[in-house]
Amino acid sequence: MGRRLLKSTSLKELSAILKLSQSTVSRVINGEGDKFRIARETQKRVLHGADVHGYSANTVARSLRQKRSYTVGVIVPEISEGYSTAVLSGIEDELLKDGYFYFVVSHRHRPDLLKGYPRMMLARAVEGIIAVDTAIEDELPVPVVSVSGHRHREGMVNIELDHDQAAHLALSHLKTLGHHRIAFIKGQAFSSDTNRRWRAIVETAKALEIAIHPQLVAQLQGMDPGPGPGMEVTRQLLQTNQPFTALLAFNDVTAMGAILALREAGLSVPKDISVVGFDDVLAASTYNPPLTTVRQPLRNMGQTAAATLLGLIRDETSHPHPAAITVYPNLVVRKSTAQAPAHAPHATTAAAV
Amino acid sequence: MGRRLLKSTSLKELSAILKLSQSTVSRVINGEGDKFRIARETQKRVLHGADVHGYSANTVARSLRQKRSYTVGVIVPEISEGYSTAVLSGIEDELLKDGYFYFVVSHRHRPDLLKGYPRMMLARAVEGIIAVDTAIEDELPVPVVSVSGHRHREGMVNIELDHDQAAHLALSHLKTLGHHRIAFIKGQAFSSDTNRRWRAIVETAKALEIAIHPQLVAQLQGMDPGPGPGMEVTRQLLQTNQPFTALLAFNDVTAMGAILALREAGLSVPKDISVVGFDDVLAASTYNPPLTTVRQPLRNMGQTAAATLLGLIRDETSHPHPAAITVYPNLVVRKSTAQAPAHAPHATTAAAV
DNA sequence: CTGAAAGCGCTTACAG
DNA sequence: CTGAAAGCGCTTACAG
Numbered sequence: 001m002g003r004r005l006l007k008s009t010s011l012k013e014l015s016a017i018l019k020l021s022q023s024t025v026s027r028v029i030n031g032e033g034d035k036f037r038i039a040r041e042t043q044k045r046v047l048h049g050a051d052v053h054g055y056s057a058n059t060v061a062r063s064l065r066q067k068r069s070y071t072v073g074v075i076v077p078e079i080s081e082g083y084s085t086a087v088l089s090g091i092e093d094e095l096l097k098d099g100y101f102y103f104v105v106s107h108r109h110r111p112d113l114l115k116g117y118p119r120m121m122l123a124r125a126v127e128g129i130i131a132v133d134t135a136i137e138d139e140l141p142v143p144v145v146s147v148s149g150h151r152h153r154e155g156m157v158n159i160e161l162d163h164d165q166a167a168h169l170a171l172s173h174l175k176t177l178g179h180h181r182i183a184f185i186k187g188q189a190f191s192s193d194t195n196r197r198w199r200a201i202v203e204t205a206k207a208l209e210i211a212i213h214p215q216l217v218a219q220l221q222g223m224d225p226g227p228g229p230g231m232e233v234t235r236q237l238l239q240t241n242q243p244f245t246a247l248l249a250f251n252d253v254t255a256m257g258a259i260l261a262l263r264e265a266g267l268s269v270p271k272d273i274s275v276v277g278f279d280d281v282l283a284a285s286t287y288n289p290p291l292t293t294v295r296q297p298l299r300n301m302g303q304t305a306a307a308t309l310l311g312l313i314r315d316e317t318s319h320p321h322p323a324a325i326t327v328y329p330n331l332v333v334r335k336s337t338a339q340a341p342a343h344a345p346h347a348t349t350a351a352a353v
Numbered sequence: 354m355g356r357r358l359l360k361s362t363s364l365k366e367l368s369a370i371l372k373l374s375q376s377t378v379s380r381v382i383n384g385e386g387d388k389f390r391i392a393r394e395t396q397k398r399v400l401h402g403a404d405v406h407g408y409s410a411n412t413v414a415r416s417l418r419q420k421r422s423y424t425v426g427v428i429v430p431e432i433s434e435g436y437s438t439a440v441l442s443g444i445e446d447e448l449l450k451d452g453y454f455y456f457v458v459s460h461r462h463r464p465d466l467l468k469g470y471p472r473m474m475l476a477r478a479v480e481g482i483i484a485v486d487t488a489i490e491d492e493l494p495v496p497v498v499s500v501s502g503h504r505h506r507e508g509m510v511n512i513e514l515d516h517d518q519a520a521h522l523a524l525s526h527l528k529t530l531g532h533h534r535i536a537f538i539k540g541q542a543f544s545s546d547t548n549r550r551w552r553a554i555v556e557t558a559k560a561l562e563i564a565i566h567p568q569l570v571a572q573l574q575g576m577d578p579g580p581g582p583g584m585e586v587t588r589q590l591l592q593t594n595q596p597f598t599a600l601l602a603f604n605d606v607t608a609m610g611a612i613l614a615l616r617e618a619g620l621s622v623p624k625d626i627s628v629v630g631f632d633d634v635l636a637a638s639t640y641n642p643p644l645t646t647v648r649q650p651l652r653n654m655g656q657t658a659a660a661t662l663l664g665l666i667r668d669e670t671s672h673p674h675p676a677a678i679t680v681y682p683n684l685v686v687r688k689s690t691a692q693a694p695a696h697a698p699h700a701t702t703a704a705a706v
Numbered sequence: 707c708t709g710a711a712a713g714c715g716c717t718t719a720c721a722g
Numbered sequence: 723c724t725g726a727a728a729g730c731g732c733t734t735a736c737a738g
Contacts, residue, residue: 010715021725026717037723060422060478061715064413064730080435080442080635080652089433092459101456101477106445123409124454227639256639263641282433286580286609288616288641299433363731374709379733390707414731417714 009055018049025050029057063125072102072309073121076132079106081225082253082281083298087132087147090302098310100127107134109190109223128309132302135192143312145305148193157312158324159305163193163200166294169331170248170276171204173292178340179246179274183216183237185230185258187250188223194250197278201248215242220250230257231264238265243344245273246337252277252284255291259336270338272345280332289335297327362408371402378403382410416478425455425662426474429485432459434578435606435634436651440485440500443655451663460487462543462576481662485655486545496665498658501546510665511677512658516546516553519647522684523601523629524557526645531693532599532627536569536590538583538611540603541576547603550631554601568595573603583610584617591618596697598626599690605630605637605646612640612689623691625698633685642688650680 015025020042027036028046049055063069074091076084088104095102103121107113118140121129129136131146136156147159174182184201187194205212218233230249234257237244247262249255255277259269269275269289277284277293284291304325368378373395380389381399402408416422427444429437441457448455456474460466471482471493482489484499489509497509527535537554540547558565571586583602587610590597600615602608608630612622622628622642630637630646637644657678 011717012715022716023718023725024723027724030717039723042723056476057717058417058478058715059476060413060416061730062717064411064417064732065715065717067730069413078442079445080438082433085433085438088457089431089459092432092457096458101458101473103454104441104445104457105449105454106442119409120454123412125411125413226635260639282579283636286613286640364733365731375732376709376711376734377707380708383733392707395707410733411731414714415733417716418731418733420714 009053011055011057014049014053014055017053018045020046026057029055067125069125069127070100071124071126072100072306072313073118073124073126073129074102074104074132075117075121075129075134075136076104076106077134078108078225079104082283083251083279084132086281086298087302087305090299090304091130091306092302093299094303094306094310100310102130127313130305130309132305133192143309145309145312146192147301147305157308157322159301159308160196160324160326161193161296161301162326162328163197164204166197166278166296166329167200167204168208169329170278170294171201171208171210173331173333173337174246174248174274174276175208175210177246177274177337180210180340181213181216181242181244181246181344182210183242183244183247184212184218185233185237185247185249185254186217186219188220188229190223191250197250213242213244215240216244220254225253227253227257227260230254231261232257234258234261235265238262245340245344246276247273248276250278252279252281252287252291252293255293255336256283256287259287259289267345270336272341274337274340276337284332285334287336291332292334292337293332294329295332296329301327362406364408364410367402367406367408370406371398373399379410382408422478422480423453424477424479425453425659425666426471426477426479426482427455427457427485428470428474428482428487428489429457429459430487431461431578432457435636436604436632437485439634439651440655440658443652443657444483444659445655446652447656447659447663453659453663455483480666483658483662485658488545496662498662498665499545500654500658510661510675512654512661513549513677513679514546514649514654515679515681516550517557519550519631519649519682520553520557521561522682523631523647524554524561524563526684526686526690527599527601527627527629528561528563530599530627530690533563533693534566534569534595534597534599534697535563536595536597536600537565537571538586538590538600538602538607539570539572541573541582543576544603550603566595566597568593569597573607578606580606580610580613583607584614585610587611587614588618591615598693598697599629600626601629601631603631605632605634605640605644608644608646608689609636609640612642620698623689625694627690627693629690637685638687640689644685645687645690646685647682648685649682654680 011022015022025046028043033043105117128143131149133148144156149158186198218237220229222229247258249258255275259275262269262273267273277291280293280295284293364375368375378399381396386396458470481496486501500512502511539551571590573582575582600611602611608628612628615622615626620626630644633646633648637646
């Protein structure tokens with residue numbers, strides 16, 4: 001008999017049973033009994049009655065009246081992917097312990113969804129939004145916290161990695177190992193980290209006196225969140241015949257794709273070419289070879305984002321908030337990097353390894 | 354100035370502007386203009402006005418009135434893990450195109466959360482629940498669809514893999530390659546697939562005349578969703594000194610852990626030992642070696658679960674529903690399996706590869 | 707074809 | 723200390 005919602009006792013019914021007004025019952029249920037100096041005896045009766053009749057307030061009605069939903073929206077590029085899900089899991093930790101729930105939506109870089117989802121979430125009365133690696137264009141009437149967003153805007157705080165330090169970690173590691181000719185794979189244009197990170201690399205390279213050869217700089221194309229684009233672009237890098245002994249990838253998944261392409265060309269990682277990833281997703285440590293990577297504290301970034309958002313939601317007085325909260329990377333050295341070979345290797349004909 | 358919700362145009366305001374009643378505007382907005390034979394001209398005006406003033410119905414008010422929330426709850430063991438996220442992404446596909454949103458919670462096998470989350474979601478007025486690889490104990494007042502749940506219960510439908518076919522795919526592949534001594538890694542006791550899958554393996558092995566050696570059967574321990582437990586248990590398998598040439602892992606992540614342990618023991622995959630995984634998570638194809646695995650159509654399972662749940666929610670008359678919907682696996686042959694060696698190899702001292 | 711009005715289940719000024 | 727009543731923003735019988 002298709003009933004939709006649990007037909008539970010209503011406030012009206014419960015107060016009728018208890019012969020009290022809805023106001024009184026409501027106040028007790030919400031823990032405001034003492035505040036309104038409701039007789040202890042009455043409070044006991046109410047609590048007991050609620051228990052016996054299985055009463056709990058209808059959150060939809062409450063939301064409508066209070067104009068609060070205890071719900072936030074989270075928008076991510078893609079749900080089945082290491083980066084977003086690590087952040088999500090941090091968000092969940094923080095939100096649920098404060099009684100908040102969240103909706104997740106993934107836009108997959110489709111412009112219509114990017115535009116529409118924030119509105120849809122707003123129509124769902126979310127009290128705030130967390131945008132993970134996605135730029136929110138519209139000005140929103142609720143606080144938004146973005147993780148790696150890089151769009152500074154009034155009332156929006158950004159959780160971001162210290163990209164300068166990240167670049168320094170990666171490049172000085174490579175320099176120490178004797179690498180001079182380093183190839184770079186930049187992120188797709190739509191990824192909000194792409195520009196910021198590349199700028200940090202350029203500056204750090206200058207500071208460390210590492211030359212960046214334009215022919216050794218490539219950029220990821222297409223929306224595929226898998227290793228495909230990294231593989232593709234590495235093949236192209238190889239075809240230019242510009243020698244290099246190390247490769248710095250935009251992220252771990254790309255690094256994995258690069259390794260695949262390198263191996264396909266008969267090159268060994270790390271013996272011939274060292275590869276450095278970025279993120280430290282779960283799969284990085286079990287990859288073969290295990291990836292040397294710049295670790296982003298993704299889960300922690302999620303927790304920070306959620307805690308910050310909750311703070312903004314609660315903060316009625318809207319002090320000026322920090323525009324950004326910086327988190328720090330660290331270098332995880334594993335097996336995909338090694339001492340530079342004496343001579344830069346050349347791709348041979350494809351050979352299985 | 355802590356305002357919580359978008360102070361957007363209300364129905365009242367919009368109808369005042371258009372000089373129409375709320376009823377008329379509401380009907381047009383909800384696509385019932387023709388049904389109520391509202392003049393086409395009027396409909397145009399309404400739609401245009403809504404567009405101009407950015408009106409969209411407050412879903413909280415609508416929910417309260419209709420007693421529907423257009424929201425479902427999804428409960429998963431772990432959010433940052435390949436299996437759940439693949440299913441989630443299928444769920445999202447299906448739900449959002451029908452205007453439903455979903456809450457996600459992950460219980461991490463904590464009994465208090467397993468018990469509490471369904472209730473919390475109910476208080477949030479979810480119209481149904483999808484349980485991914487988790488057994489729901491309580492009888493719920495809303496439809497429940499479970500993905501790999503294996504708890505048949507009144508009014509609950511289970512999306513499940515054809516485990517017999519899965520076992521057949523894996524074992525006959527191995528048999529064809531000449532493997533006779535096969536090691537098995539069963540899932541953790543808490544995973545709902547564990548028993549069902551193992552039973553299928555035992556029966557299929559009998560049918561194919563493949564002997565199962567008790568000493569070559571191990572089981573995953575602990576909650577760690579990563580490759581650790583697989584590695585651990587493979588080391589133990591190796592220590593028994595029982596020869597084997599192939600290993601069938603409970604899932605891909607475990608297979609990756611097993612390969613790590615095998616390599617650590619100086620064994621080559623697939624030359625010495627063939628390894629078969631299960632699931633075909635994203636990382637399986639880029640692993641080294643790329644994993645031969647029994648593919649579960651995870652995303653499709655998520656879509657099916659969502660579509661089924663939506664059907665149950667809509668179906669006022671509650672016909673008897675099928676208790677289970679079966680989906681089919683297929684074998685993805687990659688590089689972690691090969692012809693069995695003439696003699697079962699022995700682990701040597703650890704050697705880096 | 708369109709509208710006036712009730713009511714979903716709460717919370718919260720306002721009053722006493 | 724407690725209650726009567728308004729109102730959150732919709733949808734939907736009911737009426738014409």
